[in-house]
Amino acid sequence: MTTNSERRILVTGGGGFIGSHLCQRLIDSGHSVLCVDNFVSSVPSNIAALLDHPQFELIQQDVALPLDVQVHQIYNLACPASPIQYQRDAVQTIRTNVAGAMNVLELAKATGARVLQASTSEIYGDPAVHPQPESYWGHVNPIGVRACYDEGKRCAEALFFAYHHQFSIDIKVVRIFNTYGPRTQLNDGRVISNFIVQALRGEDITIYGDGSQTRSFCYVDDMVSGLIAMMNSEPGFTGPVNLGNPEELSILELAQVLRKQTDSHSQLVFKALPQDDPRQRMPEIELARQRLGWYPTTPLVVGLERTIDYFRRELAAASKETTSTTITA
Numbered sequence: 001m002t003t004n005s006e007r008r009i010l011v012t013g014g015g016g017f018i019g020s021h022l023c024q025r026l027i028d029s030g031h032s033v034l035c036v037d038n039f040v041s042s043v044p045s046n047i048a049a050l051l052d053h054p055q056f057e058l059i060q061q062d063v064a065l066p067l068d069v070q071v072h073q074i075y076n077l078a079c080p081a082s083p084i085q086y087q088r089d090a091v092q093t094i095r096t097n098v099a100g101a102m103n104v105l106e107l108a109k110a111t112g113a114r115v116l117q118a119s120t121s122e123i124y125g126d127p128a129v130h131p132q133p134e135s136y137w138g139h140v141n142p143i144g145v146r147a148c149y150d151e152g153k154r155c156a157e158a159l160f161f162a163y164h165h166q167f168s169i170d171i172k173v174v175r176i177f178n179t180y181g182p183r184t185q186l187n188d189g190r191v192i193s194n195f196i197v198q199a200l201r202g203e204d205i206t207i208y209g210d211g212s213q214t215r216s217f218c219y220v221d222d223m224v225s226g227l228i229a230m231m232n233s234e235p236g237f238t239g240p241v242n243l244g245n246p247e248e249l250s251i252l253e254l255a256q257v258l259r260k261q262t263d264s265h266s267q268l269v270f271k272a273l274p275q276d277d278p279r280q281r282m283p284e285i286e287l288a289r290q291r292l293g294w295y296p297t298t299p300l301v302v303g304l305e306r307t308i309d310y311f312r313r314e315l316a317a318a319s320k321e322t323t324s325t326t327i328t329a
């Protein structure tokens with residue numbers, strides 16, 4: 001017999017950036033956590049602090065392979081989120097999204113577990129409506145370089161709702177907008193980690209396009225609170241619900257803020273915009289406010305400061321490793 005504070009929870013992609021913070025929060029709240037990850041876009045050190053915890057278990061496998069486990073809740077986060085990572089093996093990205101979603105839905109069907117899908121603002125594509133409400137159907141190139149991710153996630157949403165309507169599976173769907181914080185990889189390729197690493201190394205800060213394209217950034221602690229609030233929201237509230245920070249800034253502004261916060265003298269250099277890069281991105285979060293009582297509370301400068309501290313430590317550790325390898329070689 002379990003109480004609300006003693007659930008067994010499966011987190012696919014639990015070794016990743018958001019997943020590792022989610023696993024930590026769930027463990028801190030007294031739950032047992034089963035993490036499934038193949039570390040295709042993350043490193044096991046993200047969850048090093050959890051590996052010896054008696055209520056934490058890691059299964060290293062592909063989410064698309066059958067899972068025979070008893071759980072009460074499933075968070076489906078497995079999928080590389082950075083364009084560099086998800087475009088490296090586009091077929092595997094589609095497979096992860098589609099076969100992975102089907103797999104966790106089958107598990108929910110077999111166990112009666114509630115299942116949450118980590119969908120994405122990318123399902124809106126290069127949006128013609130701004131800011132993006134959940135009712136907007138999106139503007140996605142189905143055959144472009146980002147399609148493996150965007151269309152994979154759209155298909156996963158379709159699968160979640162098909163299982164809900166056909167088999168009454170208890171689903172929750174969130175659309176995550178740009179999230180940042182510690183444990184993004186040094187070579188992750190997303191804009192905040194790129195800019196911070198370049199600024200700390202004193203390298204040129206690379207801006208794609210003229211930097212006028214906008215994004216809005218949510219700190220990872222706020223995102224984890226939103227995911228948990230949605231998972232535990234009233235029965236029948238399926239979403240999709242947007243989770244993100246509605247404060248919008250241009251990529252050029254972001255580069256300037258980060259250069260200042262890192263005391264860097266890096267130059268800003270401008271390169272061609274990649275194919276299908278969205279021009280603007282900002283969530284409408286009224287639904288999350290009303291139904292979940294959720295909104296982000298971490299100011300950008302505070303979140304950036306924590307993220308910069310993390311990357312300073314990572315770069316110091318990487319340079320120590322290089323020095324010791326050079327000495328021993």
Ligand SMILES: NC(=O)c1ccc[n+]([C@@H]2O[C@H](COP(=O)([O-])OP(=O)(O)OC[C@H]3O[C@@H](n4cnc5c(N)ncnc54)[C@H](O)[C@@H]3O)[C@@H](O)[C@H]2O)c1
Pocket residue numbers: 012013014015016017018019036037038039040041042043061062063064076077078079080081082085096100118119120121122175176177178179180
């Ligand atoms: N970070 C963001 O800004 C953002 C925005 C929108 C949506 N999301 C979604 O949130 C989720 C987590 O994103 P993240 O930023 O933590 O990315 P991440 O790449 O750090 O984490 C994804 C994790 O999934 C694992 N994974 C990938 N394919 C797998 C497979 N086939 N089997 C098992 N494990 C697999 C990776 O190894 C990694 O640990 C993803 O589903 C992503 O699409 C993230």
